[in-house]
Amino acid sequence: MNSTRARLSFAILVLLTLGGAVGCASTPRGAPPQDFAARFAGPIERAHGMDRWRAAEAVRTELTVVFGGKQSLAGTLLFETKGARSRIDTVDGATLVFDGAEAWVTPADAAVPRARFHLLTWPYFLAAPMKLRDPGTTLTDRGAMLMGGERLPAATLTFGAGVGDTPDDWYVAYRDPTTG
Template identity: 30%
Template sequence: MKNLTTLIFATFLILLGCQQKKATPKVKEEKVIEKTLAQKIETAHQKESFLKHEAISFDAAISFGGSEVFNANITITTSSDLAKITYQNGDEIYVNQQDIFVSPSLKDNPGVRFHAYTWTYFFLFPYKLNDNGTKWDYNFKTSETSSTYTTAKLSFEANTGDAPDDWYISYTDVKTNVLNHVAYIVTAGKTKEAAEADPHAIKYDSYQTVDGVPFSSEWGFYEWNLTDGLTNKIGAGKITNIKFVDNFRDTFSIPKDYIKK
């Protein structure tokens, strides 16, 4: 009888153990996917908050060699498909994706497409890193010995935008992933080889926060090369009156007498 009781008790413990095992199934561990550097930059620059707004407006004054080359108010959608540029003298440029329309006073100005896209792209750069047609080389390194930044190279697939042969090299703070400066070439009106013989860089300084989103209010333009990085300062930009705006799409209307360029 004692042996039977022992056997029954042992059987009970085995059954109890089996029930406990069934009650605690194994939890499958999810693999954590590491963000790309481009995604980390977007996070540092609050892209999610930025895109919650319809459009943003700012004044940009750009000078090279001591001479002002651009001074205008820019209003552009956060998705960058529509923009209105109003110069201090009243001249206007309207941008509708790849098409631009200018006031009659600018019909013979050869630089309107350059001005229409360049300054807005520099301003929106942290939010354009994963656009269609972008290609990133995260293993790219320069030959600089004193650089303390994380570098990566951005290029583009063929037929992307106005200048698919352009490239950009981003320099970001190792800890914060905020952009410090970006080297680039401009192929507008020249071959890629000619552009690569004269690369430049834009340095983003004096960040200020607007509705929780950081924007650089001081730009510096420099000569740049793979060995020395930033060298001679050749230009400057002052960005002021940065503010998000509503209802820009509803009010966007290209005047009938404006000329397509």
């Protein structure tokens, strides 16, 4: 994946986490949770190439993180599609690794604030369309909500106790009814 396309994909997925749009059709309220999750997430997964995702062992992309107008991280991100392991090789020469349980940085004296956050957050956000139905996640129908001047089908994504580092986080995902 080229750098421009990776940045564009990253920007789109960040929008998802902030309430951006992803595609599907409307779902009636009151549907059983599993049925709703399948109807909401299924078209999103197809639109984002779930079959190719499942066939891949890992994803590699260039990553630049900017908070408050300041670059906080830049480098190459590599992460598993079916596991939790991730690695970031920064442009400054540091290597950040999450081995599935622990995060570490080398060299040991490298100044990389919030290494664990970076190792867990960016792979999750980049993979968000493929993670909507992961074990421990719940999608709740929000009906149609206004986003960008348009009413779109929406769902709240929440996490069960003990899921991830921040199980109290939640996100609103919107679906584009035409792009699925």
